[in-house]
Amino acid sequence: MIIPIRCFTCGALIADKYEEFVKKVKEGENPGKVLDKMGIKRYCCRRILLSNVDIIESTIPYFEVMAKRHAEFESEQL
Ligand SMILES: [Zn+2]
Incomplete structure (x- = not known):
């Protein structure tokens, strides 16, 4: 997968x-x-690595x- 060079x-640099x-x-x-250990602390950078297609399966259950x-x-509103 192609990842952006920079955030x-x-x-x-990511x-x-x-x-x-x-x-x-x-x-x-x-x-x-892993991100903490690698020193990637800003959430603007973290979201790029967390949302890549290679590991997106780990994020999908949250959205489900x-x-x-x-x-x-x-349904409760009706
Ligand atoms: Zn950033």
Whole structure:
């Protein structure tokens, strides 16, 4: 997958950290802790690495739960 060389928002270099990040996440480490250890602290940079297509499966369950809760909320309104 092609990752931006620099963060769109702050311009920090992120492409050099991408391969190490994906490798560690695929080995089962917590993505947030991997980013902390690598020194990527700003959320503008974190979202680029967290939302890449190689590990998006770990983020999708969150959106499925949010959609379910939204549907429940909508049905209570009627
Ligand atoms: Zn950034």
